[in-house]
Amino acid sequence: MLELIEAGPVALSKLEAWATGALPAGVDWIALTDVRLRAPLLRPPRLRCFSVYERHLVQAFRSVLRHKMNPFLFALVSALGLIKAPKKFFRVPVYYKGNHLAISGPNDTIPWPSYSRMLDYELEIAIIIGAPGIDVPVERAAEHIFGYTIFNDFSARDALMTEVGFGPSAGPAKGKDFDGSNAFGPWIVTADEMGDPATAEMVVSVNGVERGRAKAGEAAHSFSRLVSYASRGEALQPGEILACGAVGDGTGIEFWSFLQPGDRVELKVERIGVLSNTIGPQSAHAPL
Numbered sequence: 001m002l003e004l005i006e007a008g009p010v011a012l013s014k015l016e017a018w019a020t021g022a023l024p025a026g027v028d029w030i031a032l033t034d035v036r037l038r039a040p041l042l043r044p045p046r047l048r049c050f051s052v053y054e055r056h057l058v059q060a061f062r063s064v065l066r067h068k069m070n071p072f073l074f075a076l077v078s079a080l081g082l083i084k085a086p087k088k089f090f091r092v093p094v095y096y097k098g099n100h101l102a103i104s105g106p107n108d109t110i111p112w113p114s115y116s117r118m119l120d121y122e123l124e125i126a127i128i129i130g131a132p133g134i135d136v137p138v139e140r141a142a143e144h145i146f147g148y149t150i151f152n153d154f155s156a157r158d159a160l161m162t163e164v165g166f167g168p169s170a171g172p173a174k175g176k177d178f179d180g181s182n183a184f185g186p187w188i189v190t191a192d193e194m195g196d197p198a199t200a201e202m203v204v205s206v207n208g209v210e211r212g213r214a215k216a217g218e219a220a221h222s223f224s225r226l227v228s229y230a231s232r233g234e235a236l237q238p239g240e241i242l243a244c245g246a247v248g249d250g251t252g253i254e255f256w257s258f259l260q261p262g263d264r265v266e267l268k269v270e271r272i273g274v275l276s277n278t279i280g281p282q283s284a285h286a287p288l
Contacts, residue, residue: 001040001041001188001239002041002044002045002239005128005129005130005146005238006239008130008131037105037106037107037185037186037187038105038106038185039103039104039105039106039108039183039184039185040105040128040149040184040186040187040188041103041128041184041239041241042103043100043101043103044100044103044239044240044241045100045237045238045239045240046097046100046237046240046241047097047098047099047100047182047240047241047243048095048096048097048098048230048240048241048242048243049095049096049097049098049176049243049245050094050095050221050226050242050243050244050245051093051094051095051245052093052219052220052221052226052244052245053214053218053219053220053244053245053246053247053248053250054085054089054218054220054248055214055218055247055248055249056245056247056248056249056250056254057085057089058083058084058085059248059249059254060251060253060254061083062078062083063253063255063256064253065077065083066256067256085220089220090220092229093220093221093225093229095230095242096172098153098177098182098243099177099181099182100182100241102177102178102179102180102181102182103180103182103183103184104180104181104182104183104184104277105183105184105185105186106183106185106186106276106277107276107277107278108180108183108277108278109180109277109278109279109280110154110180110181110183110277110278110279110280111178111179111180111280112261112279112280112281112283113156113159113174113178114283114284114285114286115156115159115174115285115286115287115288116156116157116158116178117158117282118156118157118158118258119156119157119258119259119279120154120155120156120157120251120252120258120259121152121154121155121204121206121251121252121259121265121267122151122152122153122154122155122245122246122250122251123152123202123203123212123214123246123247123250123251123267124150124151124152124153124243124244124245124246124247124267125148125149125151125197125200125202125216125244125269126148126149126150126151126184126241126242126243126244127145127148127223127226127227127241127244128145128147128148128149128188128239128240128241129144129145129146129236129237129238129240129241129242130144130145130146130147130191131143131144131236131238132144132235132236132237132238133231133235133236134231134233134234134235134236135232135233136227136236137228138222138224138228139224141223141224141225141227141228141231142191142224142227144227144231144236145191145223145227146188146190146191146238146239147188147190147193147194148188148189148191148194148197148269148272149185149187149188149189149241149272150184150185150186150267150268150269150272150273150274150275151182151183151184151241151243151244151275152182152183152184152265152277153176153181153182153243153246154180154181154182154183154277155172155175155176155181155251155253156174156175156176156178157175157252157253157258159173159174159175159288160172160175161175162175163175182243183275183277184241184243184275185275186273186274186275187272189271193271194271194272195271196217197216197217197223198215198216198217198222198223199215199216199217199270200215200216200217200269200270200271200272201214201215201216201269201270202214202215202216202247202250202267202268202269202270203267203268204249204250204265204266204267204268205265205266206259206263206264206266207264208264211249211252211255211257212247212248212249212250212251212254213249214247214249214250215247216244216247216269218247218248219244219245219247223244226242226244227242230242259279260279261279261280261281261282262278262279262281263278264276264277264278264279265277265278265279
């Protein structure tokens with residue numbers, strides 16, 4: 001897949017021609033039912049994880065404060081309207097560099113990190129970069145998008161709260177950085193097939209019960225803005241992933257409801273499909 005992306009539009013056009021016409025000699029289609037899909041990119045060259053959904057940020061922050069703060073103080077903070085996204089959230093689309101080696105694919109079992117007891121899911125859509133480029137203007141950003149996929153940024157919330165806290169931080173470490181934590185798939189839908197990703201409806205379910213629903217376009221920054229910002233002073237790489245961040249109602253922490261061993265998590269994004277993963281067993285607890 002990475003070779004296909006790197007080869008550019010000419011290679012993709014040839015593949016599209018095969019899909020609608022005669023295959024080359026010695027080549028045949030394999031039925032989807034006869035294979036087990038892996039992650040579309042087993043070793044993406046880079047992974048950036050953005051946070052651009054205000055409703056998720058505010059609801060998650062409110063949920064943490066409700067469970068960590070004195071009830072009277074929490075009520076006062078809420079009444080004063082102090083639980084809100086900071087102004088800088090709307091100025092730039094912040095991101096951190098994720099672990100591009102901690103990859104899982106569709107139907108994979110997600111290992112439970114030994115240091116956590118609060119494992120969570122994140123309903124996200126992700127951009128797959130096609131053409132390289134640096135300092136890409138917003139109005140040209142779409143030219144650098146190969147396609148889109150579903151992304152589940154599994155998170156150890158107890159570790160994350162310890163690492164990030166409520167002040168300046170270097171960003172998440174073990175809260176996001178464990179084997180298999182970045183699940184995506186089940187495939188990549190090319191940009192021309194996806195159309196406008198902002199209109200896509202997104203749904204998360206656990207064990208068949210819907211937990212949250214949102215529109216991809218509810219973000220504070222456009223998809224083109226994410227691509228342009230990522231390219232500032234650093235060349236985009238074909239095959240790199242820009243995970244756009246959890247949507248509102250797209251995580252358990254917003255409702256203080258976390259995963260259990262054996263849970264089946266399904267993320268559905270309109271015009272892409274469904275990404276399903278099962279949560280593995282807990283091991284002996286070894287706190288950080």
